Amino acid sequence: MVKAGTGTRPNQGENLNDRIDAAKSGDRRALARLLSSIENGEVRFPESQHDVSDWKILALTGPPGVGKSCLLDRFLHEWVESGIRVAVLAVDPSSPRSGGALLGDRVRMSIVDDENKKHMVYVRSVATRRTSGSVPLVVRDMAFCLLEVGWDKVVIETVGAGQSEVRCAAVADRIVLIEGPARGDGIQAEKAGLLELADAVIVNKSDLDGAERHANELRESLQLGHDEAPEVRLVSALHGTGVAETSTKLLALKQSARAARARWRERFLSHHERLLLDHPKFDTVLSNVEEGLMSFEEAYAQLRDEHE
Amino acid sequence: MDQPLRIVIAKPGLDGHDRGAKVVARALRDAGHEVIYTGLRRTPEQIIETVRDEDAVLLGLSSLSGAHGHLFPRICETLREHGMDDVIVFGGGIIPEDDRPPLFAAGVRALFGPGTTSQEMVEFIATATQRDDAGVGHGEGWYWNPSESR
Numbered sequence: 526m527v528k529a530g531t532g533t534r535p536n537q538g539e540n541l542n543d544r545i546d547a548a549k550s551g552d553r554r555a556l557a558r559l560l561s562s563i564e565n566g567e568v569r570f571p572e573s574q575h576d577v578s579d580w581k582i583l584a585l586t587g588p589p590g591v592g593k594s595c596l597l598d599r600f601l602h603e604w605v606e607s608g609i610r611v612a613v614l615a616v617d618p619s620s621p622r623s624g625g626a627l628l629g630d631r632v633r634m635s636i637v638d639d640e641n642k643k644h645m646v647y648v649r650s651v652a653t654r655r656t657s658g659s660v661p662l663v664v665r666d667m668a669f670c671l672l673e674v675g676w677d678k679v680v681i682e683t684v685g686a687g688q689s690e691v692r693c694a695a696v697a698d699r700i701v702l703i704e705g706p707a708r709g710d711g712i713q714a715e716k717a718g719l720l721e722l723a724d725a726v727i728v729n730k731s732d733l734d735g736a737e738r739h740a741n742e743l744r745e746s747l748q749l750g751h752d753e754a755p756e757v758r759l760v761s762a763l764h765g766t767g768v769a770e771t772s773t774k775l776l777a778l779k780q781s782a783r784a785a786r787a788r789w790r791e792r793f794l795s796h797h798e799r800l801l802l803d804h805p806k807f808d809t810v811l812s813n814v815e816e817g818l819m820s821f822e823e824a825y826a827q828l829r830d831e832h833e
Numbered sequence: 834m835d836q837p838l839r840i841v842i843a844k845p846g847l848d849g850h851d852r853g854a855k856v857v858a859r860a861l862r863d864a865g866h867e868v869i870y871t872g873l874r875r876t877p878e879q880i881i882e883t884v885r886d887e888d889a890v891l892l893g894l895s896s897l898s899g900a901h902g903h904l905f906p907r908i909c910e911t912l913r914e915h916g917m918d919d920v921i922v923f924g925g926g927i928i929p930e931d932d933r934p935p936l937f938a939a940g941v942r943a944l945f946g947p948g949t950t951s952q953e954m955v956e957f958i959a960t961a962t963q964r965d966d967a968g969v970g971h972g973e974g975w976y977w978n979p980s981e982s983r
Contacts, residue, residue: 557886626867627858628867
């Protein structure tokens with residue numbers, strides 16, 4: 526019997542350490558099940574500290590349709606060729622109405638079908654479930670689990686994200702923003718938001734008109750600031766132009782200092798959201814607000830007090 | 834439903850028609866499940882690796898090419914070989930009545946043809962996941978009979 530709300534069930538009588546050991550030994554089913562348990566909140570994976578001068582967790586973000594998945598597939602081929610084992614957590618949105626999701630990033634990952642490389646990558650699709658923003662915080666726990674069981678790097682591909690969507694800062698050591706051509710004029714690039722947090726910016730679809738111009742506008746905009754500007758690179762995931770060089774540069778990507786405070790801010794806000802969403806009374810309190818029985822202030826007070 | 838079920842919808846073999854698979858994927862999404870669609874022309878091996886890595890509870894196979902008699906049992910067998918006995922397999926497409934008994938015998942738990950309502954699929958999933966003998970590892974046994982529903 527399958528309990529609603531899960532992947533498959535782990536074997537009876539296994540404790541967490543056994544499960545971690547099984548995943549470490551290369552048992553992919555054990556790993557997949559362990560990640561489900563974390564995602565379902567049945568297992569809380571401890572956050573471990575790692576030296577972020579050399580990144581372990583990278584977020585790939587950007588607007589819908591700019592080619593994040595295709596480009597990531599290209600990078601994976603390059604990284605695997607240099608002997609790096611990479612796990613991917615590909616996030617797609619859950620329906621706010623039904624709670625369901627169509628997880629489609631895997632379709633773009635040709636590397637999972639490559640007989641010589643597939644043992645060096647693990648791709649897992651993740652739905653946002655009830656969280657707001659482009660990445661649920663639980664993805665960070667899943668990333669720590671993957672690092673713990675022996676994957677060298679974890680790449681988080683976010684939901685297609687808009688200008689103000691900066692939540693990915695909460696989960697990753699580095700943020701790479703993918704853009705496409707014809708994404709508006711220079712004023713669009715001036716607007717505040719995601720662009721300010723990126724450690725690198727990549728303009729994909731360099732084979733199309735307007736890519737070069739958009740890259741120049743982004744460069745110009747980034748250089749207007751007082752901080753050190755991140756590099757803007759042009760690539761074509763379709764033709765492979767610029768991919769090899771960019772993938773090497775990304776491996777050595779440094780964290781830009783300008784985003785440090787914002788990272789902690791997003792992390793803090795994510796934790797707060799998780800506390801509210803995980804609260805057993807969240808749905809009841811929400812219904813009360815919806816029916817006009819309670820104000821937001823009262824609702825919040827009730828959820829907060831019971832945490833203490 | 835508290836949390837959604839993870840379901841892989843796959844197109845095995847040389848078959849380029851995926852409107853049915855997409856309609857099913859959408860219906861299951863709208864019923865609150867997390868659906869992973871594999872894309873076209875997958876080998877049994879690729880499908881099983883997707884089910885394994887994505888930790889799917891259910892696997893839906895779509896075939897309109899006539900190769901279901903070969904591909905579906907092969908996928909069921911490969912799942913068992915990999916110890917993925919608890920995965921629940923169902924199928925859909927153009928599957929003649931005479932072809933069905935051997936597929937059920939191979940461990941497929943439901944076959945949905947044209948005209949199936951999404952409500953019926955959702956009912957099958959709710960029923961199958963409540964049973965402890967629906968996994969592909971149980972081989973020949975229970976399968977969904979729509980006339981018995983409701």
